[in-house]
Amino acid sequence: MKTILVDDNLMEIEALKSYCQSSSDIELAGVFQNAQQAMSFLNKEEVDLMFLDVEMPEMTGLELIDNLSYLPQIVLTSSNREYAYEALEYEVTDFIKKPILLKRFQKAMEKVEERHRRINEVALSSAATELYVRSDGKLVRLPYDEILYFENVGDYIKVISERGMHIIYGALKTLADKLSYPRFLKVHRSYIVNLDKIVDIEDNSLVIGKKVIPISRAHKPLVISSINLI
Amino acid sequence: MDKILEVSTQAPESNNQVPFEFSKDLDAAFLSATYGSNLAFGVKMFGIFVNSIQQDLDILESSATNNDYSTMRAIAHKIKNNFTWVGLSELSKLTGQIETLASEENSSVVSVVKDLGDKCSARLPFVEAQYRSLEAATTAC
Numbered sequence: 443m444k445t446i447l448v449d450d451n452l453m454e455i456e457a458l459k460s461y462c463q464s465s466s467d468i469e470l471a472g473v474f475q476n477a478q479q480a481m482s483f484l485n486k487e488e489v490d491l492m493f494l495d496v497e498m499p500e501m502t503g504l505e506l507i508d509n510l511s512y513l514p515q516i517v518l519t520s521s522n523r524e525y526a527y528e529a530l531e532y533e534v535t536d537f538i539k540k541p542i543l544l545k546r547f548q549k550a551m552e553k554v555e556e557r558h559r560r561i562n563e564v565a566l567s568s569a570a571t572e573l574y575v576r577s578d579g580k581l582v583r584l585p586y587d588e589i590l591y592f593e594n595v596g597d598y599i600k601v602i603s604e605r606g607m608h609i610i611y612g613a614l615k616t617l618a619d620k621l622s623y624p625r626f627l628k629v630h631r632s633y634i635v636n637l638d639k640i641v642d643i644e645d646n647s648l649v650i651g652k653k654v655i656p657i658s659r660a661h662k663p664l665v666i667s668s669i670n671l672i
Numbered sequence: 673m674d675k676i677l678e679v680s681t682q683a684p685e686s687n688n689q690v691p692f693e694f695s696k697d698l699d700a701a702f703l704s705a706t707y708g709s710n711l712a713f714g715v716k717m718f719g720i721f722v723n724s725i726q727q728d729l730d731i732l733e734s735s736a737t738n739n740d741y742s743t744m745r746a747i748a749h750k751i752k753n754n755f756t757w758v759g760l761s762e763l764s765k766l767t768g769q770i771e772t773l774a775s776e777e778n779s780s781v782v783s784v785v786k787d788l789g790d791k792c793s794a795r796l797p798f799v800e801a802q803y804r805s806l807e808a809a810t811t812a813c
Contacts, residue, residue, distance in 0.1 A: 452720050453754050460713045521753050541753045
């Protein structure tokens with residue numbers, strides 16, 4: 443779990459570093475003594491977990507959370523118990539009152555791992571039925587069974603679904619690795635099709651809707667073996 | 673003091689057989705629970721404390737002299753848990769009082785700052801002795 447520590451107190455940082463280094467689940471990606479440095483780092487790199495002090499000069503931990511474009515799991519730390527309420531409001535994974543002792547750190551890590559496991563389960567369950575594409579500043583959900591085919595066009599991929607077309611940046615090979623739907627099949631270097639949407643197949647092409655899609659010689663045996671040919 | 677040095681500088685024959693004995697003049701139970709299985713961690717924590725506390729106390733005292741409540745509050749907040757890490761939790765409580773009084777701009781904070789300075793000066797030799805004994809034990813390992 444890629445983790446950063448943000449605290450202006452050297453002793454608290456040292457304690458957390460020591461605990462993190464003894465945990466095989468944690469990859470310590472950065473240690474920051476102020477929130478601005480942490481924000482610069484987080485704008486460039488995504489992390490899974492952040493131990494974040496609330497009270498720091500210049501920018502507080504809560505202000506850092508407010509300014510982030512994405513939220514990793516957060517364990518808020520403070521020597522003042524009154525911030526436990528804010529921790530609830532911000533829906534962080536845990537709140538630890540300082541000084542942070544090993545047992546309390548381990549308890550927090552149990553909560554972090556439980557939430558990490560639940561997030562992964564939800565993501566896996568989503569990946570089995572749908573994908574999301576960025577379109578006009580939004581993330582658009584496309585259920586697999588509504589997708590007709592993917593077409594590679596230069597550095598982009600056209601995603602053709604029953605509800606319209608979306609264009610995403612990327613390579614067809616990379617996309618193919620991310621699709622976990624067994625009814626998608628690559629039929630040509632530029633096309634991945636939804637087998638359930640094929641209208642007919644003729645020699646070296648197939649039809650989906652009104653689109654005629656070529657089938658390459660190399661991919662044809664796989665296409666034939668994937669359909670229920672009587 | 674001599675007795676403490678004698679007890680706490682004893683290097684263990686083996687980590688598994690003879691547990692390191694923490695100074696009874698500090699919170700030995702806390703220190704043992706926190707650093708007993710990882711003395712190198714203790715060396716780092718005591719090192720940070722010993723090398724920084726005097727400077728922080730100097731700033732605290734000069735800000736008290738100047739009635740600079742904001743600096744007093746910030747320094748008290750910064751150092752209050754540091755005392756706990758070296759087995760001086762009663763000084764953490766005193767520093768917590770300074771933080772509260774300074775945030776209320778209560779002039780009685782000045783005498784509490786002086787009290788903290790005096791108590792810290794009295795206890796610092798024990799902390800330094802513990803630091804040396806931890807260093808000696810980890811070097812022996």
